[in-house]
Amino acid sequence: MRVRLGTIIWALLVLGGASLVGQVVRVLSVNVTDSPPTDQTTSYHNTTTSLDATLGTEDNNLMWFMQISDLHLSVFHDPSRATEFRKFASVTTATIRPAVVLASGDLTDAKKVDMLGSQQYIEEWATYSDVLRNSGVLNLTVWLDIRGNHDNFNVPSLNSPDNYYQKYSVQGQHHPRSYLHTHTRGSLSVSFIAVDACLLPGPRRPFNFIGMVAPAEMDLLQELKVEASRRSNNTIWFGHYPTSCILAPKPGVRQVVGGHGSLAYLCGHLHTLGGLVHNMYTRQHTGALELELADWKDERVFRVAAIDHGLFSFTDVQHNTWPVILVTNPKHALFTMQHREPLHLTSHSTHIRVLLWSLSAITKARVKLDNSPDWLPLTHIEGPLYVAKWTPNLYSTGLHTLEVYAEDRSGRVQTVTQPFSLDGAQPSFRFWPRALLMSNVSMFFQFLFGIMVCLCVVPLCFVRYIHRLVLEQRRVRPKMRMWLGDLWMRKMWVLASVDRLFWPLVISAAYMPIGPWFIGEVLEGHVGVVFAWGTFVNSSYLPGSLTYGYGFFQMLTFHWPLMLAIAHCADFRFHSLFVDREYSFPRYLCRHLCPLVLVTIQMITAYFFWLAYGTMALVLGPLRTWSAFLGLFLWYQATTLPRSAFRETAVVWTEPNNKWVGSEQVTATSEL
Numbered sequence: 165m166r167v168r169l170g171t172i173i174w175a176l177l178v179l180g181g182a183s184l185v186g187q188v189v190r191v192l193s194v195n196v197t198d199s200p201p202t203d204q205t206t207s208y209h210n211t212t213t214s215l216d217a218t219l220g221t222e223d224n225n226l227m228w229f230m231q232i233s234d235l236h237l238s239v240f241h242d243p244s245r246a247t248e249f250r251k252f253a254s255v256t257t258a259t260i261r262p263a264v265v266l267a268s269g270d271l272t273d274a275k276k277v278d279m280l281g282s283q284q285y286i287e288e289w290a291t292y293s294d295v296l297r298n299s300g301v302l303n304l305t306v307w308l309d310i311r312g313n314h315d316n317f318n319v320p321s322l323n324s325p326d327n328y329y330q331k332y333s334v335q336g337q338h339h340p341r342s343y344l345h346t347h348t349r350g351s352l353s354v355s356f357i358a359v360d361a362c363l364l365p366g367p368r369r370p371f372n373f374i375g376m377v378a379p380a381e382m383d384l385l386q387e388l389k390v391e392a393s394r395r396s397n398n399t400i401w402f403g404h405y406p407t408s409c410i411l412a413p414k415p416g417v418r419q420v421v422g423g424h425g426s427l428a429y430l431c432g433h434l435h436t437l438g439g440l441v442h443n444m445y446t447r448q449h450t451g452a453l454e455l456e457l458a459d460w461k462d463e464r465v466f467r468v469a470a471i472d473h474g475l476f477s478f479t480d481v482q483h484n485t486w487p488v489i490l491v492t493n494p495k496h497a498l499f500t501m502q503h504r505e506p507l508h509l510t511s512h513s514t515h516i517r518v519l520l521w522s523l524s525a526i527t528k529a530r531v532k533l534d535n536s537p538d539w540l541p542l543t544h545i546e547g548p549l550y551v552a553k554w555t556p557n558l559y560s561t562g563l564h565t566l567e568v569y570a571e572d573r574s575g576r577v578q579t580v581t582q583p584f585s586l587d588g589a590q591p592s593f594r595f596w597p598r599a600l601l602m603s604n605v606s607m608f609f610q611f612l613f614g615i616m617v618c619l620c621v622v623p624l625c626f627v628r629y630i631h632r633l634v635l636e637q638r639r640v641r642p643k644m645r646m647w648l649g650d651l652w653m654r655k656m657w658v659l660a661s662v663d664r665l666f667w668p669l670v671i672s673a674a675y676m677p678i679g680p681w682f683i684g685e686v687l688e689g690h691v692g693v694v695f696a697w698g699t700f701v702n703s704s705y706l707p708g709s710l711t712y713g714y715g716f717f718q719m720l721t722f723h724w725p726l727m728l729a730i731a732h733c734a735d736f737r738f739h740s741l742f743v744d745r746e747y748s749f750p751r752y753l754c755r756h757l758c759p760l761v762l763v764t765i766q767m768i769t770a771y772f773f774w775l776a777y778g779t780m781a782l783v784l785g786p787l788r789t790w791s792a793f794l795g796l797f798l799w800y801q802a803t804t805l806p807r808s809a810f811r812e813t814a815v816v817w818t819e820p821n822n823k824w825v826g827s828e829q830v831t832a833t834s835e836l
Contacts, residue, residue: 217473217506219493219513223546224350228470228490228519229264230257231402233432234459236314238273239287246291248464248483253299260468260488260521260548263347264356265305268432268457269312269404271333275369280775282317282369283688289332296334307334308345310358312404312433313373316366320687320702342381344388346395354471355392359385359403359421359429361410365702367686368776371694374606374709375405377412385420393425398471402430406456407448408605409433411707422450427476427504430467434600435459443480444597451504454601470519474506479580487522487570487578494556494584497563498591511560511586515551518542522572526550531568533559539569556586563589609712613677613696616719620673620727627653628660634816641816652731654817658738659731661813664801669727672794675786676715676723682773682788684781691780694787718787722766726795729758733802741807742818759799766792 217225237246257265272288275281296302311329319327322340329336335343341360346353361375377385392399401421407429410417421429429452436442436458444456457480458465469478472492477499479490494510520526520542529542529550542550567581583591633639644650660666677696686692692701696715697708736755770788773781782789 217509219473219509219517220515221543221545221551223549225352225473226470226492226549227263227347227349227352227354228260228468228548229266229347229354229356229400230260230262231266231268231430231457231467231469232460233268233404233457234270234312234435234461235267235292236270236273236459236461237288237291238275239285239291240275240277241273241279242461245461246295249460250295250299252460252466252483253295253301255523256466256483257299257301258304259523262305262468263349263354264345265301265307266356266400266402266430267307267309268402268430269310270314270432270459270461271309271312271329272315273461274314274317278775280369280772282314282372282776284315284318284326284328286328289328293332302334306345306347308356308358308402309333309335310403311336311360311362313362313366313375316362317372318368318688319366320690321365342384342388344392346392348396352471353396353398355396355399355425357385357388357392357399357401357421359401359405359417361403361405361412361417363706365687365690365704365706367692367699367701367706368688370714370776371686371699371706371710373409375403375410376707376709377410377417379413382413382417382420385417389420389423389426397425398427398474398476399425400428400430400469401426404431405433406431406444406601407454408601408603411606411709418448418450422448422452426450426452427471427501428453428455428469428478430455430457430469432457432459435461436463437596437600439463441596441600443594444600445499446593446598446601447499447501448602451501453499453501456597456601468519468521472517473509475509476501476505485578486576487520487526487572489568489570489578489580490519491517491566491568491580491582492519493517494559494566494586497583497585497589498593500585500588500590502588507588510584511556513556514553516540516542516554516566518550518552518568519548520550520570521548522570522574522576524573524576526570527573528569528571531566533566534564542568559584560586561589562587563591606709606712609709609716612716613712613719616716616724617673617677620719620723621670623656624660624666624670624727627656628666631657631661631812631816635812655728655731655735657817658735658810658813659727661816662734662805662809664805664809665730665734665798668794668798669723669730672791673719673723676719679786681711681715682777682781682785684777684784686777715787718791722762722791722795725758726762726798729762730798730802733759733799734805737803737805738810738813738817741805741810742814755803756799759795759802763792763795763799766795 235245235249271292274284296307301307315329330340343358344355346355361377363372363376366372407418434444434456446454448454457467464483465480466483467478467480468488468490470490470492475492475495477490477492477495481488493513493516500507516531520529530539531542531552532539540552542552544550563583563585565581566584567579569579571577634641644653681694683693686694686699686701690702692699696711699706733755770782770792773785773788
């Protein structure tokens with residue numbers, strides 16, 4: 165039995181698609197109820213959380229802290245970021261009085277006034293330092309800050325004078341990169357490990373979006389993890405980049421931050437994806453939570469979290485929203501962590517426990533369960549702790565709802581409603597947060613880039629191969645069932661059969677994953693070479709990551725549509741030479757409009773590239789500048805091809821009497 169080439173291609177596509185779907189399902193699965201590895205099973209038979217502990221009215225074994233991320237303090241844009249940050253440091257923090265504040269990167273903006281170029285501005289760092297030192301926040305709490313990619317724009321080394329983080333931040337003066345801090349309150353000790361995944365050296369934007377943990381830094385994180393487990397029973401990891409945006413050697417950063425005793429990894433960086441995806445939370449395969457925090461830059465959001473007898477709870481709060489309500493028992497059902505928290509304590513607890521803060525005294529605080537018409541009064545114990553007696557046995561199975569109402573002396577009111585369960589029942593994390601936090605962004609970009617390279621090369625090569633078979637009379641020209649499909653097959657056929665169009669398009673597309681994209685000042689004063697698979701600059705190699713995503717959009721918005729536009733122009737030229745020379749102005753306009761738009765947009769992006777990386781990158785830039793000239797060349801060629809260039813095409817697509825194959829007879833015009 166003869167197997168057709170098309171059948172083989174479809175079989176490969178089906179198998180590849182099935183494999184891809186299987187990988188996606190595996191990555192996005194958050195089922196960790198099976199027996200975890202022994203090194204990830206947390207023992208609760210310790211001095212801070214034992215089996216005979218009771219969640220009642222005591223305020224020991226309770227610690228709360230805060231997180232803020234992506235401040236983007238700027239000398240050019242939105243001064244209210246700094247104004248509101250000053251209020252956060254002086255008023256909000258003084259009201260909540262956390263044990264620790266985590267500032268998880270992008271402390272400054274580091275963008276030029278045109279929003280395209282990037283460099284470190286000492287004024288932005290001075291503003292950050294001034295707010296912290298003059299607000300009094302450093303006298304109230306421990307401030308743990310870490311760098312983000314914006315804090316690393318155009319920083320060639322840790323010892324560079326442009327690395328203002330070391331001088332103006334709180335922790336940078338003592339810890340140039342990752343570090344450990346252990347905080348103790350009463351009998352509860354919690355270790356906070358900062359993960360610095362900034363590139364070294366730090367290139368200018370935009371190729372500074374993905375972080376990387378080098379082998380030496382990975383060894384340091386492993387050492388910090390061991391030290392944290394020695395000092396405390398609970399570990400909170402924090403950093404700027406989500407784990408999906410960090411390149412790291414084996415075992416991978418997720419395995420490290422999700423190891424023994426780890427409760428959560430807190431991060432920022434994604435800015436709610438421009439407001440499209442809020443509440444980016446998930447539980448990784450290790451069993452630990454990963455919680456991305458919305459940015460301060462636009463959203464003005466901060467996080468309050470607490471560890472109550474080993475139970476981790478948190479709430480994300482819009483700044484200037486009062487009262488702040490955080491329920492610690494029973495905790496939110498979505499965020500329970502089997503094998504990592506003493507969840508049995510909730511079933512044996514005597515009181516609901518809620519933390520309340522406001523600018524003025526709380527005057528009313530109450531809670532109700534499920535749809536009960538009766539509210540239970542919350543009694544103030546000490547500090548922010550309020551409790552209400554309850555009977556957990558009444559809620560032993562399934563999901564239930566808890567609602568807390570709080571009002572302060574100034575009339576400010578807030579209500580929080582959340583699910584809880586005592587038997588392990590859980591709602592599901594939303595799809596997009598899981599996809600963004602549990603995937604591997606670099607591999608995803610590589611996949612998309614590879615697909616686009618194939619789309620720009622394989623169809624043309626396949627059509628050219630079929631063209632050779634038809635010319636050699638080894639097969640007949642294929643016909644599509646729909647006229648539109650047949651129309652575009654003819655256009656692609658014309659394109660693939662003309663050497664002066666086919667080879668530049670195929671070679672330029674194949675060049676993208678191989679050759680250098682540009683040579684220029686990747687760092688100010690340091691010439692680098694950028695490839696899809698990595699960057700060489702300042703005697704260092706930075707693996708490709710965002711470059712693949714950048715290449716994908718370049719091919720999606722230029723190479724692929726350029727191929728279609730040139731195919732249309734070449735087919736139009738072929739038709740005018742062999743079938744009908746006369747054409748209307750609308751058809752003439754359509755012939756030239758698409759290439760004109762594509763080349764114009766490419767020249768604009770080349771200008772933006774010049775703003776970001778300078779004149780050398782503009783001149784020695786196959787990615788942007790040379791691609792624009794390639795588009796002009798192909799546009800000119802496609803519209804001026806001589807009749808001889810279509811000799812082989814005419815054999816396939818016209819009959820001896822110059823009839824258009826597959827269409828009604830049209831009288832051919834004279835040769836040009």
